[in-house]
Amino acid sequence: MNALNPHLPVLIDEIYAALEPMPGKTIIDATFGAGGYSKELLKAGANVIAFDRDPTTLTRARCFASKFENFTFVQDCFAQMTAHVTSPVDGIVFDIGVSSMQLDRPERGFSFMNDGPLDMRMSQAGMSAADFLNSADEEEIANVIYTYGEEHASRAIARAIVAARPLHTTKQLADVVRKTLGRSPKEKKDPATRTFQALRIFINQELEELENGLMAAESLLKPKGVLAVVSFHSLEDRIVKHFLRESSQAEAQQSRHLPQTPAHGVCTFMKPLKPIKPSTLEVITNQRARSATLRVGIRTQAQRLKVK
Numbered sequence: 001m002n003a004l005n006p007h008l009p010v011l012i013d014e015i016y017a018a019l020e021p022m023p024g025k026t027i028i029d030a031t032f033g034a035g036g037y038s039k040e041l042l043k044a045g046a047n048v049i050a051f052d053r054d055p056t057t058l059t060r061a062r063c064f065a066s067k068f069e070n071f072t073f074v075q076d077c078f079a080q081m082t083a084h085v086t087s088p089v090d091g092i093v094f095d096i097g098v099s100s101m102q103l104d105r106p107e108r109g110f111s112f113m114n115d116g117p118l119d120m121r122m123s124q125a126g127m128s129a130a131d132f133l134n135s136a137d138e139e140e141i142a143n144v145i146y147t148y149g150e151e152h153a154s155r156a157i158a159r160a161i162v163a164a165r166p167l168h169t170t171k172q173l174a175d176v177v178r179k180t181l182g183r184s185p186k187e188k189k190d191p192a193t194r195t196f197q198a199l200r201i202f203i204n205q206e207l208e209e210l211e212n213g214l215m216a217a218e219s220l221l222k223p224k225g226v227l228a229v230v231s232f233h234s235l236e237d238r239i240v241k242h243f244l245r246e247s248s249q250a251e252a253q254q255s256r257h258l259p260q261t262p263a264h265g266v267c268t269f270m271k272p273l274k275p276i277k278p279s280t281l282e283v284i285t286n287q288r289a290r291s292a293t294l295r296v297g298i299r300t301q302a303q304r305l306k307v308k
């Protein structure tokens with residue numbers, strides 16, 4: 001967060017309406033970041049348990065803890081939620097991806113707009129983007145760029161990366177991609193966008209985290225508890241959409257002529273509500289909201305019988 005580019009929480013009014021925070025409710029903020037969601041939930045009197053895997057969020061979390069007694073912070077991945085929270089909760093919100101603070105700091109290595117070390121790790125664990133790009137074989141690099149960036153020129157980019165190794169900085173990588181792809185006058189986005197997205201998702205295992213986080217959320221929500229997920233690109237949104245659809249399918253198929261069987265096993269969520277997009281006004285005032293989608297699911301009382 002900086003003065004020129006303050007972090008504005010995305011779809012906050014819609015999140016608030018979905019979660020209905022109030023005294024007595026306990027809500028998990030799975031992605032604390034700058035605490036934009038946590039702050040509104042706490043102001044409404046809810047108890048908040050917040051998670052973030054990034055150790056740089058600790059300072060802000062400590063500041064929240066000194067102001068709000070009903071705030072707890074856990075520095076861990078949200079997929080580990082059930083290891084830290086044992087009682088059922090009323091709501092869980094995810095705001096997936098990187099924060100503006102992470103993008104704005106060149107030393108974190110997420111951005112092709114500034115030069116910095118080629119890192120891209122949200123926490124200090126695991127290998128950096130440079131470790132991966134300087135050691136993996138060409139095919140492996142191409143597969144990552146294609147799978148997580150949906151980049152059709154992934155093979156040409158991987159070939160150019162291998163030829164330019166070793167790479168140490170974000171600028172070196174961005175220049176290799178830009179040189180390989182050239183710039184079409186029609187394309188508004190920087191040609192390096194998809195490659196950077198792919199590497200960030202791969203390095204942080206973001207899609208696996210999301211899948212496991214949704215399963216953890218399902219097991220922690222009370223009946224009628226609310227799951228709210230904000231995602232920013234199709235790969236994430238697809239996972240959330242399929243999860244809610246699959247988890248509610250038995251509900252949709254159940255006949256109203258048959259006796260209702262509580263906890264019959266598979267429909268752990270009610271039929272999903274329509275996805276929510278930000279208003280035009282929000283998109284004008286907050287660039288980051290541009291590609292956001294909010295999906296909301298309401299927990300039933302059924303328990304999942306088989307582990308997927």
Ligand SMILES: C[S@@+](CC[C@H](N)C(=O)[O-])C[C@H]1O[C@@H](n2cnc3c(N)ncnc32)[C@H](O)[C@@H]1O
Nearest residue numbers: 009031033034035036037052053054077078095
């Ligand atoms: C988009 S920001 C959240 C912003 C927040 N809603 C706000 O209003 O300030 C996403 C945050 O989630 C964290 N994060 C991403 N993946 C995570 C994971 N698997 N477990 C825990 N935190 C994660 C990132 O470190 C980042 O701080």
